[in-house]
Amino acid sequence: MIGRITQQGMQQATLRHLQSNLSRMSELQQQASSGKAITKPSDDPAGTVDAMRIRGDQRATAQHARNAADAVGWLSTVDTALLSSTSLLRQARDLTVQGASSGSLSQTARDALAAELDATAEALRAQANATYLGRSVFAGTSNAGEAFTMTETVIDAGTPDERTVPVYTFTGAGTGGVERRIADNTTVRVDSDGATVFGNGDESVFALLGNIAADLRNGVDVGGRLSEIDTRMDAMLGEVAAMGTRYKQVLEAQEAISAREVTLQSQLTSVEDVDLAETIVQLKMQEVAYQAALSATQRTLQPSLLDFLR
Template structure:
């Protein structure tokens, strides 16, 4: 049996063909003008979904890079402060050793006490340093507190009271920032072994301690023959040194030893700072490489192949012309034309 094809079906088939070619031609023209293969979700739903994920990953990398810059600036500022603190302690230790010499008179020592007093003020300022955001560097999680070290009154073994300094910052933890991707998205109290996060601050009770431990107290010999138990920090060692010199007496060797321990402790903290800065640089390099790979993948998904698109444009244009010519022929097909 021969199937019958109506004139209407001829028309619809021809119009559908022309519309299909025209839409494809318009799509290719849009791709060539925008330079993108995907201009709307309907162009390639699968590619659009992948592009959303890629954009999210790229934005996350940008945030990690920014976090790394912030962390590095914090650590470099801390390192600068600790260099100054080391200079203060080294100068104080030099003066201590000088004033232990019998050639210096009580008046010489009292004059030197004035310089030590200035060094104390400088050290207090360094211990209470704030970053450009007005956050304390050495107060742990209490970065917005008034101070990391404040004055306190302590009575010695003979009941005589004097003014010293104690750590008043947070003693429970430290601040961290994430600088890279990780597997568990879990922030442990200690960042050792987790290269995706870095500690951006150190507690002052460790940084400026005499023996490198957090918290605790130290016992100092006073010029009046008594002893005092004070907060474990080098500022109190400087206070004790000043008081010995103000009394005109030779400072005891204990003070020089305690200053040396404080200098050694700060050097160890700076070595840890260097390690953290190196981790930030390593993470930055890894993120840059990953970012380049993601951008290349995004380019392949999103950008149009100009050579191929140009060839498709020409091919589709020719197909549209054939469809138009075919439609013109179909319009001439009728029974009356056949009878003529």
């Protein structure tokens, strides 16, 4: 049995098709103007999930990039301080060698060497108290303003030998260090243990230079102190090598982060963005189809009685 196709049914079907064409054309126009294939989750649920995952990876990568940049700042500060400290300690060693030349120096010359050593010790302490963004780079996780403080104490009080001597104290944290996460499973220490590099208390390099200066003033042979200076020099050079390794690790991480940022952006583009040329072609085809539908509808639908009455 063949069903009867009424004029009203033809009109309703035609209207539905025209509205569908308009909706598709509006969707293509929106994609062409925004450049995005996904404007709401219902456009592509699976693609939306992928885009959200990629954007999460982008945020994590951006944080790693900020961490790596901060790590470079810390490591650069530590490296500069260590190199300056090494140079100062070499100067102190040269002064000690001069002071060890017994019989060739007057007491005035020895006093002058002692004064230079005192100045070198203070310059070393300034390097040991280097800071980055207000944080001491040799004090670990401590929030102390200085990694090494200096106070003066009086010894042999009330005797002819009464004198004031400096006392150096390490104020840094005893354990742990400042770390930065530069990848999902990679962290790097960006500070340096001041107690290991410069020593602590009476064993510090500052106290050592002060003792050498005191020996020079008292006419004591300082030749035996050279091995102590060499021990502190070895500690500094070892830390310089360690910092160089960590610095290289962070620089390599920055290169990897930059490459990952490009990769993630490419992945997001492939999921979210439209092929503009293809979209424009589809839009033109849809416009042609819509115009053709209007023309066909005009010829197909018969005029109603009201049309005749006009």
